Amino acid sequence: MKMTRLISAILALSLLLSCMALLSGCGSDNQIVIYNWGQYMSDGSDGSEDLVARFEEETGYDVVLRYYESNEELYGLLTSGAIQCDLVIPSDYMIARLIEEGYLDKIDYANIPNYKYIMDAYKGMAYDPTDAYSVPYTWGTTCLIYNTKMVKEAPTSWNALWDTDYKGNVLMFRNSRDAFAIALQKLGYSINTTSETELRAAAAELVKLRENWQGLVMDETFEKMEGNNACMAPYYAGDFITMQEVNPDLDYVHPTEGVNIFVDAMCIPTGARNKAGAEAFINFMLEPDVGKANIEYIAYSTPNSAVYDLLDEETKNNPAMYPAEDVLAKAEAFSHWPEATNKLVSELWLEVTNG
Template sequence: MRKLTKFRKLAAALAAVSLTAVFTAAPALAADEIEVNEDISVSGDYDWRRFANDHITLNVYNWGLYISDGSDDSVNVISAFEELTGIKVNYTTFDSNESLYAKMKSGGASYDVIFPSEYMIGKMAKEGMLAPLNYDNIPNFANIGEEYTDWDFDPANVYSVPYTWGTTGLIYNTTMVEEPPTSWSALWDVEYTNNVLMFNNSRDAYAIAAKMLGLSLNPQSVEEVTTVMDTLKQQKNVVQAYVMDEIFDKMEGGEAAMAPYYAGDALTMIDENPDLAFVHPEEGVNFFVDSMCIPANAKNKEAAEMFINYMCEPSVGLANCDYIGYSTPITAVWEMLDDDLKYSEIAYPDQEVLDKAEVFTTLPDEINAAMDAQWSEMKSFEEGGSGWMVIVMLLVALAISGFNIWRKLRKKSRDSY
């Protein structure tokens, strides 16, 4: 574990805010604020229109289901930004840090704002893939609580501005699971064969198996990676599917008994299906920080910094966190949340959970390569079925092909008479 003082600061900060919030009403619209619509107001001290006539289109690349987009009576924060600034936004999504990295590394697309998690920020910064931020263009960074800044993956927040934070845990269907699970080992229980979903990315899946084994979710050697990956291979016969965004339909529709996932998304699923519940396993969980960054090759860096500044406005942060359920690093936003979210043990866990939480680090190249290779090996084996089944299917295909050739030759021989 590392920087556990961060978690203690965070718990203390939440406790302090919870006391003062009782006596604090939501702030009224200040005289120097601009009202974009009935839900969004922004600082009037910022020049929001300076690119209005430049015909700029920002390419924003975010996680799926990770912004208030106007659906289900939510606030459309993107359209409000476009109205406020005159800047168009081309908004697309990814489903994992690894797919984000692969897309960026391929050079096949150009983005202005991206939303990676902590370990991926460290990796991309190390590889020169991120641009240093000019905080003169992001004054709303002051709205971010200090307990969410200056992490080891980006000291002094040279490259990143926190967007949300959260933890992982187990979401389960109470009609299919008799006793609430307390350990990650429930995901290996043969009783739930073909009723378990698993993360479809190497880092999160590895973390679960590592914590179950009593190891750090940050491997220290290639041998440690192998040990944990072998444990994931042992789970495969129990797993129904490896998923990311697909988890919503499967868990909400009662198609699986349990799955690991992010706390904010668990709240969304529970809201759709009250039979679902969520726990933080006793071995400990991942504490993550997703942030806003600008790629080194961004075409509209200053406009991208304006977008990041906008996302740090309290009214925008409130709309986002209220809709997606993830935890906010913006101090004023927490005070404005509805009580059911503000005091949720899922979104804002207690000190015991935070004490056992661990943050992903950026891995050395050798270990990272080993994890990627062994994960790919495990997944390709899973997707093709067991080894003997592949051989059987190949032999059947060869037999059918041979039979068809024999039949054609026999017919040709008959036609020659």
């Protein structure tokens, strides 16, 4: 009898403790909790340099890495207050939303001398006009990837996705923001439009595209394009380079209507326990040789001038990673949609996918 009471007490206690551990997370002065995208920091795999280990060795901080899959997921984590975290790397439009809603803290640039390396082109971006809250990490563009052996002619416009000759052979983004951007650009509208008429017109285009697409994809794009299972897919230019290494028949184009340019930046959430540590980490990531090791591993484009100078000529001149001026001039970055537009687009997207 005594024994069972003891056992049940121990079990109950351990259950409670484990719940509390989950809820509170553990924190010490020395610890930095970083929420990042998967495979988005050089971590020692595939012969790359383990940057976190090097940072820990140089500074004595203890870094805890956690991952999220989408900006929306990160938004949910930060706004629910369920996580304790010191550094996040969201994309432009989500940074704007987080700033507006008060979830990001101002960065103390006195602790980040390496900020001087950031190119002027990536300062004062629309999502954070005063650069008070974010330090650019990487950038890139969307593009149209196609299989040269499977298309009748090289596409130059988003229109090619709607070409009925490719019925059942084209792919589309499984996220509403990227999908609407393509339909809006096809129609010649801004990807940040809040006009209901324009958004409805874009939704109608997507409904038409539904007849043509094989399916909605995200990471599956790699397998589909590398294995000749689809002839055309809009995706991120950095990932095109990875796909082409596997399948040399692939090529890409920045469609004439324009593309989306995105910037992912390092930010410190309000309520971070270790702001100084987070700033030290940001400064570390901006070191030229650290930045070079990182960018070579993740294969996106760098906003860091010192890192860019260190890159080999082949990378510097790769137009998929560093597109020509005319492409960049027509590229548009996402800005944050107001709540009403988010609601409308989410409803339209459900109509498109459930039509």
